Amino acid sequence: MKNRYGDMDPDEFRKAAHQVADQIADYLKELESYSVLPDIAPGDVKASIPKDPPASPQPWDDILQDYRTLVQPNITHWQHPGFMAYFPSVASGPGILGEWLAAGLNSNVMFWRNAPASTEVEERTVEWLRSMLGLPALFDGMLTDTASISSLLSITVARHAVPGLDARQSGLAAGKLPGRLRLYQSTEAHMTIDKAAIVTGVGLDGIRRIPADAEYRMRPELLEAAIAEDRENGWIPFCVVGTLGTTSSTSVDPADRLADICEREKLWLHLDAAYAGTAALAEEFRHHFKGWERANSIVVNPHKWMFTPFDASLLLFRDRDQFRDTFSLVPEYIKTPDTGEVHNFNEYGVQLGRRFRALKLWMMIRYFGSDGMAARVRHHVEMAREMRSWIEAEPDWEMLAPTPFATLCFRYAPKDVDDLDSLNEAIMAKVNKSGDIFLSHTKLNDRYTIRVSIGNPRQTMDHVRRCWELLKEAAVS
Structure with a gap:
């Protein structure tokens, strides 16, 4: 910082902005190298941040490096194509640039x-x-x-x-x-x-x-x-x-x-x-x-x-x-x-x-066009319908709600198990622990229900297929 009473000067900002652009682009490119859910305990991140704020200026490179090591790896990665919990909340490239x-x-x-x-x-x-x-x-x-x-x-x-x-x-x-x-x-x-x-x-x-x-x-x-x-x-x-x-x-x-x-x-x-x-x-x-x-x-x-x-x-x-x-x-x-x-x-x-x-x-x-945005939505619904067909083809799995859009509600329901809620909770926990996929649940008519919500433009049928494979593996393990 050249002026102790001013802002980051334009040349320093330009250099830092290029670093940030590279950081975001690399993150989006390498998303699947991360576990969707970070392996941390409550308080881990806060404990790594000094209790008192810095009194003197710190170099931008140090700040960005702390972001790389402390923040980015330790979030739940909503942009990850394996994030199928809740509802999608995905930041597209042009949206990030607009922001x-x-x-x-x-x-x-x-x-x-x-x-x-x-x-x-x-x-x-x-x-x-x-x-x-x-x-x-x-x-x-x-x-x-x-x-x-x-x-x-x-x-x-x-x-x-x-x-x-x-x-x-x-x-x-x-x-x-x-x-x-x-x-x-x-x-x-x-x-x-x-x-x-x-x-x-x-x-x-x-x-x-x-x-x-x-x-x-x-x-x-x-x-x-x-x-x-x-x-x-x-x-x-x-x-x-x-x-x-x-x-x-x-x-x-x-x-x-x-x-x-x-x-x-x-x-x-x-x-x-x-x-x-x-x-x-x-x-x-x-x-x-x-x-x-x-x-x-x-x-x-x-x-x-x-x-x-x-x-x-x-x-x-x-x-x-x-x-x-x-x-x-x-x-x-x-x-x-x-x-x-x-x-x-x-x-x-x-x-x-x-x-x-x-x-x-x-x-x-403007970047996607209204037709392009509609096509992406249509593709998500098609992937959800395909996954539904896989679930319906398995006698021990059952759908618990219609699928009008791109979110599926279902459970594993073998006839020889009484406590299906605990079983499905355990199945979902195993899937989430894999790091590849993150799912959430609800209760429908007081039945523990696994939800899969598709809606990320980075998702493909390979990700949906991986989700289904993990669910089936968890059900029999």
């Missing part, structure tokens, strides 16, 4: 005046994504960090839309309603909706969980009956959350039937398509989402199956004014001459400061 450029600009996308290009790139990118998913132009939207925040914002707006409540001005404590708010979701919904209920004052007791059918989909007839019963008992229904691709099994709630009920009952319909919404990039999978265009709000996470670096969540909504009416505050210190004429994203959510998330998506869409 890097966005960090260089450090543009704060809170309103147009201080981020004109960033704002308009986000506007256009949201329009592109909406079109690529086959949704009508009446949907507006923005990028947030995660589905947790996208759903929280949507449920907050749904609460704001309750007639006579005025929670924005008076809060819930003002007691303006004759009863408590009621939110509906299926028993298979994601816990982020529970968190949104906590934050918005609906509370966990304000959630009514609607039972699912044999394929883990919300039962609309039970939803309808629950709404009627709640109205009779003094509750105030205000929002239904449907899930298009549940976390446990990727089941799809019937959006069309939920929309019928919500329109009739005048309730907000929010659809959580965080994982599976990406499948709509390929037209042949859009039948799963029939009716989603009738929702008030939808969330799809590009950082899951759309190979976008974390974080990036697409929040789409039918009525921009409802979001603005809920969140807009424009004190003197952020007023600009063009307020009211341009799109100021801070007025549509909680955050004032916002990252330039759109740049990586804008670059990715």
Whole structure:
């Protein structure tokens, strides 16, 4: 560092940036040399970092070397083609480069005046994504960090839309309603909706969980009956959350039937398509989402199956004014001459400061093309269907849920074993210990269920075949 009061100078930065580019490229090239799960114990990494921060500057080469030896080998390698746990969260090459450029600009996308290009790139990118998913132009939207925040914002707006409540001005404590708010979701919904209920004052007791059918989909007839019963008992229904691709099994709630009920009952319909919404990039999978265009709000996470670096969540909504009416505050210190004429994203959510998330998506869409992105999704589904055929061909293995997308739910179930849960837990532990593959589990109808989620553009049938071989070996060992 030449200037003790300044930043890294441009020449030093250029040299360091080349080193970082090489580091990332080498990592991606050598991914399969790593065990997907590192062999470390809690506290190992922290113990290797000095307790006190350095008082004097340290050479960049030393810092990068510590990254190489301390950080990179000791993460769980989400980019590894053997990572098939949870849902995919893969950073593609153009996405990484876009993230890097966005960090260089450090543009704060809170309103147009201080981020004109960033704002308009986000506007256009949201329009592109909406079109690529086959949704009508009446949907507006923005990028947030995660589905947790996208759903929280949507449920907050749904609460704001309750007639006579005025929670924005008076809060819930003002007691303006004759009863408590009621939110509906299926028993298979994601816990982020529970968190949104906590934050918005609906509370966990304000959630009514609607039972699912044999394929883990919300039962609309039970939803309808629950709404009627709640109205009779003094509750105030205000929002239904449907899930298009549940976390446990990727089941799809019937959006069309939920929309019928919500329109009739005048309730907000929010659809959580965080994982599976990406499948709509390929037209042949859009039948799963029939009716989603009738929702008030939808969330799809590009950082899951759309190979976008974390974080990036697409929040789409039918009525921009409802979001603005809920969140807009424009004190003197952020007023600009063009307020009211341009799109100021801070007025549509909680955050004032916002990252330039759109740049990586804008670059990715251009690099792969919408057809190329759809082709990758299609390939992942094809690989999942092939693996399903292998499982179904084995008499001692059973599928535990449909496979509408690229996530499989199954177990080993030989007839001479009573404790199948412990057996399958042990099988998965053996597979994960191999280092080649990392899987996660869930419980479906209280049965321990192994999940395999395919969705990494670096994955091939060889990786899927290796996963199946390890599972079969673990089952008989």
